[in-house]
Every structure is written in structure tokens, then in C-alpha cells.
Amino acid sequence: MEELPGALGTSASLALRLGQAIFAVASLLFMCLEVEFYSYTAFCFLVTIMGLIIPWSLTLAVVDVFSVFIKRPARQPGMLSIVVIGDWVLSFLSLAASCSTAGVTSLLLASGGFCGGKLCTRYRLSAAMAFLSWFLSLTSALFNLWLLPSV
Amino acid sequence: MEELPGALGTSASLALRLGQAIFAVASLLFMCLEVEFYSYTAFCFLVTIMGLIIPWSLTLAVVDVFSVFIKRPARQPGMLSIVVIGDWVLSFLSLAASCSTAGVTSLLLASGGFCGGKLCTRYRLSAAMAFLSWFLSLTSALFNLWLLPSV
Numbered sequence: 332m333e334e335l336p337g338a339l340g341t342s343a344s345l346a347l348r349l350g351q352a353i354f355a356v357a358s359l360l361f362m363c364l365e366v367e368f369y370s371y372t373a374f375c376f377l378v379t380i381m382g383l384i385i386p387w388s389l390t391l392a393v394v395d396v397f398s399v400f401i402k403r404p405a406r407q408p409g410m411l412s413i414v415v416i417g418d419w420v421l422s423f424l425s426l427a428a429s430c431s432t433a434g435v436t437s438l439l440l441a442s443g444g445f446c447g448g449k450l451c452t453r454y455r456l457s458a459a460m461a462f463l464s465w466f467l468s469l470t471s472a473l474f475n476l477w478l479l480p481s482v
Numbered sequence: 483m484e485e486l487p488g489a490l491g492t493s494a495s496l497a498l499r500l501g502q503a504i505f506a507v508a509s510l511l512f513m514c515l516e517v518e519f520y521s522y523t524a525f526c527f528l529v530t531i532m533g534l535i536i537p538w539s540l541t542l543a544v545v546d547v548f549s550v551f552i553k554r555p556a557r558q559p560g561m562l563s564i565v566v567i568g569d570w571v572l573s574f575l576s577l578a579a580s581c582s583t584a585g586v587t588s589l590l591l592a593s594g595g596f597c598g599g600k601l602c603t604r605y606r607l608s609a610a611m612a613f614l615s616w617f618l619s620l621t622s623a624l625f626n627l628w629l630l631p632s633v
Contacts, residue, residue: 372592373585426574427581434524434582435589441523480631 337474339391339414340398344471348392351467355384357424358460360430361453373431374454379440380428384421384464415479418472425468429461488625490542490565491549495622499543499589502618506535507577507610512604513583524582525605528612531579535572535615569623576619580612 336343370376391414402467412442436454439446446454487494510532513525520526542565558611592599597605 370592372588376585422576426577430578430582431585434527435585437523438586438589441521 333336334339335474335478338478339411339475340395341397342384342399344474345392345395347467347471347474348388348395351384351471352388352392354460354464354467355381355388358429358457358464359385361457361460366422366450368386373428373435376381377428377432377457380421380424380472381461381464384425387417387421388468398404411475415472415475419470420477422465422468422472425465429458429465432458432461486625486629488561489629490562490626491546493550494548496543496546497538497613497616497626498622498625500565502615503536503543504531504582505611505615505618506539508535509580509608509615512608512611517601517604522586524579524586528579528608529584531572531575532612532615535619536575538568538572539619553582562626566623566626567590569619569626573616573619573623576616580609580616583609590618605633 337342337347338344359378362378362381406482432454436458437452439454486492488498510529513529513532583605587602587609590605591602594618
């Protein structure tokens with residue numbers, strides 16, 4: 332099996348997973364800390380999805396750490412299929428969450444008065460972080476999908 | 483080359499393309515007719531993306547018609563790659579557009595007063611149609627991606 336950088340069990344994959352988790356945590360912090368996000372459906376959706384991405388990415392980061400540092404290969408076909416499906420589902424969900432957050436934030440900004448300048452900036456940053464997390468998640472999903480037929 | 487139902491040049495693909503175009507037209511009609519959608523960024527985005535999906539799907543529907551009824555195969559590797567890339571990009575964009583529309587609509591509904599009952603229903607229907615169009619577009623993209631290595 333050739334080593335495809337970015338696929339499950341490589342150091343590039345570890346970096347991608349850590350990036351996803353970090354951006355998801357940043358998005359969650361910007362959204363949650365001292366903000367009443369409960370009143371907006373889109374923001375609740377974002378918080379839910381980011382709360383799903385963090386454990387998923389951290390678990391796979393641990394798998395990568397085992398594979399990279401302890402040299403224990405972690406690629407069984409069944410496991411890789413589950414990882415690919417989970418990655419794709421989470422990547423679609425995080426795209427949906429970040430886009431709905433961005434839409435709602437732009438509406439709040441345009442209507443004025445609903446969020447002060449600082450609060451709106453935080454919503455925007457949260458949407459941007461979720462978008463970055465989606466991008467890394469999509470990259471992981473593509474690399475793993477590419478690897479799938481060769482396992 | 484085996485016949486994969488749903489891939490470019492089959493009657494299932496023709497049905498998928500027509501479905502995409504019909505749902506996109508429905509979404510556009512619900513959004514545009516006698517409604518001031520210009521004031522919301524998310525709605526403008528939806529209108530733009532649906533306006534891109536309609537010609538794309540109709541063009542590929544014509545290709546399918548040629549392939550199915552006139553028996554002229556339309557699968558060159560280069561062409562299929564372009565179709566797959568376009569399908570994926572449009573499917574991501576339409577997911578983003580439908581989700582941001584849904585987020586904004588739910589916010590408008592919750593805040594009340596910004597849209598009457600009938601107007602909000604139309605926004606919702608538009609988002610639902612865009613979502614269905616996304617689903618069919620993703621199906622096409624998956625089938626064509628599956629076919630890509632065998633061409």
C-alpha cells in the first residue's frame with residue numbers, strides 16, 4: 332500500500348485532524364462564551380455540529396498518533412469505510428451549519444440593532460472558523476475516499 | 483464499459499438532471515415572483531446559484547438525450563472530469579445556498595413581523611426546493627464520480 336499523504340494514519344492526516352478540532356473549538360468559543368445563542372436556530376445547529384466534530388476529529392487524531400508514532404497500522408477496510416462515511420456526513424453538516432450561521436449573521440448585521448458591533452464580529456468569526464473546519468474536514472474526506480479502493 | 487444507472491448518458495441520469503432543473507426553477511419562482519428578495523444576502527445567493535444550476539442541468543440533460551435516444555455515446559474522460567468537478571462544485575454551492583436561506587427564513591419567522599405568514603411559507607418552500615435540487619445534484623455527482631475510474 333503506497334503512502335498517500337493526508338490519508339488515515341499519516342502525519343499529514345494528524346495535522347488535518349488537529350486543525351479541524353482547533354477551528355471547531357475556536358468556533359464554539361466565539362459562539363458560546365457570554366452570548367445568548369439559544370434564540371437562533373442556526374446558531375444552535377452550529378454549536379451542535381461543532382460539538383460533534385471535536386470528539387470525532389480528536390478520536391481520529393489519536394488513531395493517527397498510534398499509527399505514526401507507535402507504527403501500528405490502523406487501516407482495515409471496514410474501519411476506513413466508517414471513517415470515510417463519517418467524514419463526508421460531518422463535512423456536509425459543517426458546511427450547512429457555517430453557511431446558515433453566515434446567512435443569519437449577515438441578516439443581523441444588515442438589519443442593525445439586533446447585535447452590537449462586537450457581538451456581530453464574534454458571530455462572523457465563529458462562522459469563519461466553522462468554514463475553515465469544514466474545509467479541512469473536506470480535505471480529509473477526499474484523501475480517505477481516494478485511498479478507499481486501494482485498501 | 484458497464485452501464486451504471488445514473489451515470490452520464492443513461493436515462494436515469496436524464497431523470498436526475500430534469501429533476502434538478504425542475505426543483506431549481508420551482509425554488510427560483512417561489513423566491514422571485516413579487517417578492518423583494520434583494521434585501522437579504524442569503525436570498526440573492528440562492529437566486530444566483532439556482533440560476534447557475536438550471537443551465538448546467540439542462541445542458542447535461544441534452545447530452546443525455548443525445549446519448550439515450552440517438553445512441554451517440556458521450557463519455558470522453560476529459561468531458562467526464564469536467565462534469566464531475568462541475569457537479570461537485572454546484573452541489574456544495576446549492577447546499578450552502580439552501581442552508582443559508584433556511585437559516586434566514588427561520589430567523590425571520592422567529593422574529594415575527596418581518597414577513598407575513600404567506601411570504602414566510604414561500605421562503606420556506608423555496609429553501610425546501612433548493613434542498614431537493616441539492617440532493618439530486620449530489621446523487622448525480624456521486625454516480626459520475628463512481629464511473630470516473632472506469633473510463
